Amino acid sequence: xxxxxxxxxxxxxxxxxxxxxxxxxxxxxxxxxxxxxxxxxxxxxxxxxxxxxxxxxxxxxxxxxxxxxxxxxxxxxxxxxxxxxxxxxxxxxxxxxxxxxxxxxxxxxxxxxxxxxxxxxxxxxxx
Amino acid sequence: xxxxxxxxxxxxxxxxxxxxxxxxxxxxxxxxxxxxxxxxxxxxxxxxxxxxxxxxxxxxxxxxxxxxxxxxxxxxxxxxxxxxxxxxxxxxxxxxxxxxxxxxxxxxxxxxxxxxxxxxxxxxxxxxxxxxxxxxxxxxxxxxxxxxxxxxxxxxxxxxxxxxxxxxxxxxxxxxxxxxxxxxxxxxxxxxxxxxxxxxxxxxxxxxxxx
Numbered sequence: 001x002x003x004x005x006x007x008x009x010x011x012x013x014x015x016x017x018x019x020x021x022x023x024x025x026x027x028x029x030x031x032x033x034x035x036x037x038x039x040x041x042x043x044x045x046x047x048x049x050x051x052x053x054x055x056x057x058x059x060x061x062x063x064x065x066x067x068x069x070x071x072x073x074x075x076x077x078x079x080x081x082x083x084x085x086x087x088x089x090x091x092x093x094x095x096x097x098x099x100x101x102x103x104x105x106x107x108x109x110x111x112x113x114x115x116x117x118x119x120x121x122x123x124x125x126x127x
Numbered sequence: 128x129x130x131x132x133x134x135x136x137x138x139x140x141x142x143x144x145x146x147x148x149x150x151x152x153x154x155x156x157x158x159x160x161x162x163x164x165x166x167x168x169x170x171x172x173x174x175x176x177x178x179x180x181x182x183x184x185x186x187x188x189x190x191x192x193x194x195x196x197x198x199x200x201x202x203x204x205x206x207x208x209x210x211x212x213x214x215x216x217x218x219x220x221x222x223x224x225x226x227x228x229x230x231x232x233x234x235x236x237x238x239x240x241x242x243x244x245x246x247x248x249x250x251x252x253x254x255x256x257x258x259x260x261x262x263x264x265x266x267x268x269x270x271x272x273x274x275x276x277x278x279x280x281x282x283x284x285x286x287x288x289x290x291x292x293x294x295x296x297x298x299x300x301x302x303x304x305x306x307x308x309x310x311x312x313x314x315x316x317x318x319x320x321x322x323x324x325x326x327x328x329x330x331x332x333x334x335x336x337x338x
Contacts, residue, residue: 014284021276029269030260072291075161083242086176090246093180094253115283122288123295126306 006125007057013118016050019043020107027100040103047110054114058121065127073120077112084112156302158227160294165235176243180250188254191247196332199240200325203278206233207322211315219304222311227297230290230314241282245275257335264335271331278321278328286317 023043027035058064087108091101179187210229214222252258257268293310296302 010284010288014280017280017283018276021279025269025272025276028258028272029265031258033260068295072295076291079238082173083238086173086242086246089177090180090249093183093250111283115287118284119288119291122292122310126292126296126303 006061007054009054009058009121010118012050012054012057013114013121016047016054016110016114019047019050020110023047023107024104027104037099037103040100044103044107044110047107051110051114051117054117058117065124068127069120069124072123073116076116076119080112080115084108156223156227156297158231158294158298160231160291160298161234162231165232169235169239172239172243176246179247183250183254185251185254188247188251191243192251195240195243196248199237199244200328202236202240203318203322203325205322207319207325211318211322214311215315219308223297223307226293226307226311230294234287234290234294237282238287241279264338267331267335271328271335274324274327274331278324281317281320281324285313286321289314289317 020043023040026043027037027040088105091104096104175187176191179191214225217225249258252268256262257264259265262268289310293307293314296306296310
């Protein structure tokens with residue numbers, strides 16, 4: 001197997017997902033009470049930073065199989081957008097609103113972008 | 128998928144009879160990474176989920192959460208403790224034959240089963256009040272969030288990417304056997320880990336049910 005020097009996309013992606021999962025658990029565990037949003041916002045911000053860092057590091061890789069990355073990534077993005085939409089629908093159906101809804105919606109956006117990036121990266125890195 | 132048999136190995140991987148030997152080459156295979164015939168079934172199930180959430184009735188939500196949750200638990204346990212170890216001991220050509228039949232189906236089954244279980248479960252918890260922090264078994268509910276959170280990170284970060292990548296590798300004109308070996312090892316490890324966490328889910332769910 002040809003070993004290439006690639007950024008730690010999978011590790012950063014898993015850390016990013018773990019942060020938004022932690023934020024979601026924090027908010028969900030206090031329902032229906034109002035809780036300070038700051039911990040969830042901090043976790044979401046850290047997760048978003050990891051997503052951006054991941055994309056920047058990946059964008060700097062030379063001779064990467066971008067065609068394969070995009071070919072796989074677009075279908076994965078479609079699939080995970082559908083699942084993200086279903087989760088968002090459940091939140092809206094439950095009458096969630098205001099700042100908690102914004103935090104959870106942005107968390108779902110990070111999830112719907114980062115998972116396809118991880119799938120596309122894992123495929124393209126071996127091309 | 129065209130008629131592929133286990134005899135479809137090249138002379139280069141004659142040593143592959145040893146379970147963990149890496150063959151020198153793997154023949155290119157023709158199969159669908161995503162089984163298109165399964166997509167309408169997934170669409171029907173997800174439509175049923177949307178209808179159940181919108182209706183917010185007890186029975187459809189219980190049915191979807193229990194039926195799909197049981198499927199999720201059993202599939203994870205079976206993959207982690209039965210299929211995974213068996214695949215790990217198979218000669219690579221046989222492992223590939225199992226993989227090209229099993230993994231495309233898993234690519235549709237698992238995200239569907241997980242999405243339905245979690246979305247129906249959340250709606251059910253809202254309807255029954257079990258997700259409220261005032262619920263007397265709240266600590267067990269939060270424990271279930273944490274275990275599911277771990278499983279989600281492993282499944283989304285390791286399992287799904289390895290699943291897709293090994294199938295894409297097998298479709299190449301000259302698949303790299305070492306890449307396949309490495310990705311399959313990752314898949315089996317992740318399946319075993321989530322299978323172990325499913326035991327915790329069984330403990331938590333039965334504790335919640337008993338009260």
